[in-house]
Amino acid sequence: MVLDFTNLYDFPSSVERMFDEFTNPLSISQRRMAYPPLNVNETDEAIIVRAEIPGMSIKDIDLTLTESSLVIKGERKNEEGRYFRQERPTGFFQRVINLNLKIDRDNIKATMKNGLLNIYLPKAEEVKPKQINIKVEG
Amino acid sequence: MNKEKTQEKRQDIPEVKPPSDIIQKNEGFYIFIDMPGVGKDDLNIEMDNKTLFVDAYSSYPLEQTGTMIVNEFGNVHYSRKFTLSDEVDKEGITANMTNGLLKLHLPRAKELQPRKIEIEQA
Numbered sequence: 001m002v003l004d005f006t007n008l009y010d011f012p013s014s015v016e017r018m019f020d021e022f023t024n025p026l027s028i029s030q031r032r033m034a035y036p037p038l039n040v041n042e043t044d045e046a047i048i049v050r051a052e053i054p055g056m057s058i059k060d061i062d063l064t065l066t067e068s069s070l071v072i073k074g075e076r077k078n079e080e081g082r083y084f085r086q087e088r089p090t091g092f093f094q095r096v097i098n099l100n101l102k103i104d105r106d107n108i109k110a111t112m113k114n115g116l117l118n119i120y121l122p123k124a125e126e127v128k129p130k131q132i133n134i135k136v137e138g
Numbered sequence: 139m140n141k142e143k144t145q146e147k148r149q150d151i152p153e154v155k156p157p158s159d160i161i162q163k164n165e166g167f168y169i170f171i172d173m174p175g176v177g178k179d180d181l182n183i184e185m186d187n188k189t190l191f192v193d194a195y196s197s198y199p200l201e202q203t204g205t206m207i208v209n210e211f212g213n214v215h216y217s218r219k220f221t222l223s224d225e226v227d228k229e230g231i232t233a234n235m236t237n238g239l240l241k242l243h244l245p246r247a248k249e250l251q252p253r254k255i256e257i258e259q260a
Contacts, residue, residue, distance in 0.1 A: 037210035037211040038208050038210050038211075039206070039208060039209055039210060039211060039212075040206070040207040040208040041204045041205070041206055041207065042204050042205050042207055043203050043204030043205075044204070048204070050198075052174040052175070052211050052238075053174070054172040054173065054174040054237060054238035054239045055170070055172060055236075055237055055238065055239030056237060057237060079159065079161055079168070079170070080163070081161040081162055081163040081168070082161065082162040082163075083159065083160070083161055083162075084160040084161070084162060085158065085159060085160040086159050087157035087158055087159065088157045088158065088159050088170060088172050089157070112237065114174065114175055114176060114177050114237065114238045115172070115173070115174035115175065115176075115237045115238020115239060116174055116175055116198065116238065
């Protein structure tokens with residue numbers, strides 16, 4: 001039997017993370033050992049999500065953008081034959097990225113290269129940081 | 139000098155054993171290796187008498203702007219070796235790299251392929 005004490009040991013940081021989730025523009029619900037591994041980057045213009053999903057074409061990956069989250073879904077299929085060794089993960093996978101900001105839905109781009117899924121989510125105009133020019137009148 | 143720099147940089151890249159499947163089929167063996175971030179040109183496959191070496195560096199574009207919010211993977215050095223049995227036709231090994239998945243086909247040696255024996259009636 002395997003007991004997972006990591007949550008207990010990790011208690012202060014998990015509380016901290018809970019508070020972080022309120023303040024962060026985006027967060028991820030499941031973290032440890034989740035498949036596929038993600039990299040999320042935020043710039044002034046957009047949020048860029050990258051995922052390592054080798055051996056799959058973009059057609060087999062289901063991307064759904066709901067009101068407040070992006071869902072990456074798919075299935076890694078088993079190959080026919082007699083397995084001597086099986087280390088590559090198979091089966092259904094899903095990851096949810098919570099987005100606490102508005103996305104320009106019409107300009108989302110998703111590409112796949114060498115097993116790396118690249119999703120570009122441009123921020124909506126109203127949440128982009130803007131510079132305001134102040135005119136000084138004498 | 140530039141080359142030196144990249145060599146130096148590669149020292150910090152962690153080395154990992156990529157997850158792999160070994161499958162036997164009628165026509166021979168297949169080795170599937172997950173190596174996301176590796177293109178066809180980044181891959182190096184070598185073979186000596188009994189061992190097959192697979193070696194590659196993943197090449198993700200490094201982020202210059204913005205802040206990293208979640209970071210669960212990065213550039214790695216994939217390295218793995220496989221011991222081949224005598225059943226494998228070493229001359230006939232083929233490799234195919236698509237979508238970050240390396241598929242190696244190791245055909246069965248000719249003399250070991252299942253063969254039907256004709257029975258003559260006297």
